[in-house]
Amino acid sequence: MGKKLANWYFAIVAALCMVLYGYDASVFNSVQGSDNWFEWMNVDKDKDTQMLGLINTSYTIGAIIAGFFLGGPLADYLGRRWGMWAGCFLTIVATFMQAFTPHHKIGVFIAGRVIIGIGQGLALTAAPVYINEIAPAEIRGRIMTIWQMNYSVGSFIAYWVNYACSSRRERLGQWDWKMVVMFQILVPALVCIALPFIPETARWHIKKNGNIEAARASLARMRDTEQEVEEELLAIRSAVEYEKEAISSTSYAALFRDPSVRKRLILAFILNIGQQLTGQGTLNSYSTSIYRQIWNNPQTINLINALNATFGILFTLNAMWTSDRYGRRWLLIVGAIGMGVCMLIVSLVGLKTPTVYTEESPDGVKSEPVGIGIVFLLFLFTFFYKPSWGATVWMWTAEVFSVNIRAQAVGMSSQMQNVANTIFQQFFPEFLANEGLKCLFFFMSVNFCLAAYVWFFIPETKQVPLEEIDVLFGGVSHSGKGGDILGEKVADPSTTKDAAEVTAVHAATTEKQTV
Template sequence: MGILTLVEDRPTPKAVYNWRVYACAAIASFASCMIGYDSAFIGTTLALPSFVEEFKFAEMSASHLALVKANIVSVYQAGAFFGSFFAYATSYFLGRKKSLWIFVTIFMIGAGMMLGANQHRGLGLIIGGRVLAGIGVGGASNMVPIYISELAPPAVRGRLVGIYELGWQIGGLVGFWINYGLSETMAPSHRQWLIPFAVQLIPGGLLLIGSIWIKESPRWLFQKGDRERALANLCWIRNLPADDLYIVEEVAAIDAGIEYERIHVGAGFWKPFVALKDRKVLWRFFLGGMLFLWQNGSGINAINYYSPTVFKSIGIQGTNNGFLTTGIFGVVKTVVTFVWLLILIDKLGRRKLLMIGAFGGSLCMWFIGAYIKLSNPAAHTKNTKLSSGGIAAIFFFYLWTAFYTPSWNGTPWVINSEMFSQNTRSLGQASAAGNNWFWNFIISRFTPQMFLTMEYGVYFFFASLMILSIPFVYFLVPETKSIPLEAMDRLFEIKPVRNANKIIITELREQEEEFRHDASGAGLTTEKTKDSRIEKV
């Protein structure tokens, strides 16, 4: 089987895998570029000498400085937490496309506010702007995975939602390197630290422009009863005529899913909340939230937001050395994300990725923590050259990155974008995004204090959480690879979960073969088979 070999739920025309579906996913993923950049640039910007000088960080005590940095970073996650739930309301009433407009506009306003900060006005505009920017990215983090999963053919759904993760990594790569470049090419000044804040406007502006072209989600339009526009959008995205068998089957599946939800959940803004009384529905909300607990428990956001502090704890001395090491971290993440996107997510599957990544990443964290415990690099600040143990710790840090990135970095977003039913998908994604930003907030708010008090224990803490995630995934999370969205309810009913994916794929293929056998037995020609199947659908 080749790298791009697809596992399909049913025979699929090649026209379905066209440039339009990839272009829509790529444009929507400019939202994740915003998120990735904002997550990456802030840590090194806070360490930029010009920023430190302008806001008098050197005059603050260690505990006060840790609190100030934690507040600047964490208000962004607090805003994102609320934005992810605001998006549920906008997506229900206005749709996926207009919701993106709203939240990217809020983000742009917040990013613009930050540009007004200086030593006289203080940090208030940065903090207030980061709250608004957080609301914007929180809403976008809800909308984009839903939008992409609803327009994606099942066989490439992981790959398309993976473009969202790729956008996150590209934004992060720029964010990790920008301050290194500025510190090397510009003298310290107000303008020097202002540039990384201004760059936030670029991906937001690209999303605003691109969102004019993308189509509204056909599934959302069908749910709202706008069948004419829904069918037109679906045909445009699939690059097939309305009477094609594939389109007829897909529309029938969508209608059946909507009808099932209408009967069992009910239509309306508040009905998905009522559906939470159903333990089967609530279980998926629990799984989605826990995936993001384990994701943040890996330590990734402690590294994203406070990378200079992390590398200093390992023994990296000097601002530019810290920036360079952080930049390489961003490169490793981006390169491995391409491997995850093109090969692993739709080839190896979600479950195996999560368990392999957790096991390998945990071993790396144990090594780093043990090195810091035994060598105590903080006590040798005069020695700017890394020891052999320090070089090994840096190696294991990048090895941890190679384990984490193709597993826990983007895979929880993929699973959450596809495992909810049509009527609960928006609320489910809001819950998942809210959980992501809540745990993100907890980590970003307390990481500076953790490094002050726990030292090497921080790495042991994250290593332990990664190990605990393995039995959680093995026993509780089914494989969602290649399963149609309309078959997710059935997938989560099957026990044990490790066999659920194979059982569903077998059932779908048996249904296909049964129809083909019936058609063959009736002596139907190819065209008559198509007409008969359309009539049956």
């Protein structure tokens, strides 16, 4: 296998962990279209809206705990690979709990979702760290695009399996929703099988026990020449040595000792909270409930969800050629403005068009032409979201932290998505029931605010080497300073073209923040 192809293969194995998130975020939305599920769980879909919110967000409780307190230490102690493996294994166990929940024992179903959340918290902490640590800087954006695309792949599998099962509901009975849940085992099982055969990251080998030979062997499987291996190995050793000498901590305390790290943590927290408040998380979890206000045919709703997931894969691929060409900031700003405009128009259409009341729909639905227009706008919203706040937020979060605190910081930052999700999704069903499509004005406002936030506060990280990322935030070059400690000559980033660009971007960003 060629070295470039090997790079992609190793990264794609890790990126498959994102399928767990996409599938689970979609599976509950899918089963809400099954009356059999409501009967089996003894839940009234019209009256028990708060219970639906609790079930949907229960997995985030486990994810938050794992992401904040378990994922980082596990990935640092056992390695990035085994952090992913543990998360996938827990997902498999919890899937069986959900699929074979005893009749009217909804507590077992909720417990299974909590355990899946723990599994996700472990896997989604270790996997983006692994990808960023093995990917060359010049293609890091493209590889992380695959990460976000796999969220759409998870949704794609969930919705199309649900569509197939819903079309045979009478024949399948209770298995119409059980099969949708059971398919969640497929991808984590493949990942568990593949993980032992891919290399651990060189940065982990150096950080964990200073194993230079293991790190060299790992890099040799990914880099084309021996010179590339030795140069990157020296940069990693130098950065880790500086972090040990100057910072002398790899625990959570290190996150708050360095002002530049604290700044990054706050910026990443807000960015990840914003990702969930764009509206995409809500649409993915409650699109079935939203589309019920337009159509009363469950089969039509299931088909729309499946098509949306399919287009989501294609839309995400736009980040493949834009993230490393135009940069992270450009994608985030354009995406936020585009999503805000879509939400504004959807709200106006819902407010200004008549509602049709029939015997089949006593609560009222929109006419079919209006419904088609709204669906088109929500698909357009996904077009803006997937390559920007879908893919790029993960890119930026996973690449801005130095190796000594990367696992903890990425775990905590990414789980802010679930913190926001837990709070907002708990009351969204009531919000939707009371306000209808007018509730989308909220997402419009959030998206416009997020565009301004990125413009003033988020620096560009396009193609910046991980060991030099601290320069962007007012810190020092860890590899350069570490090279002095080791007595080795590491290329001074201040004399390189890339570093000049880094310094220029940092200066421009600082100027914007002070305006």
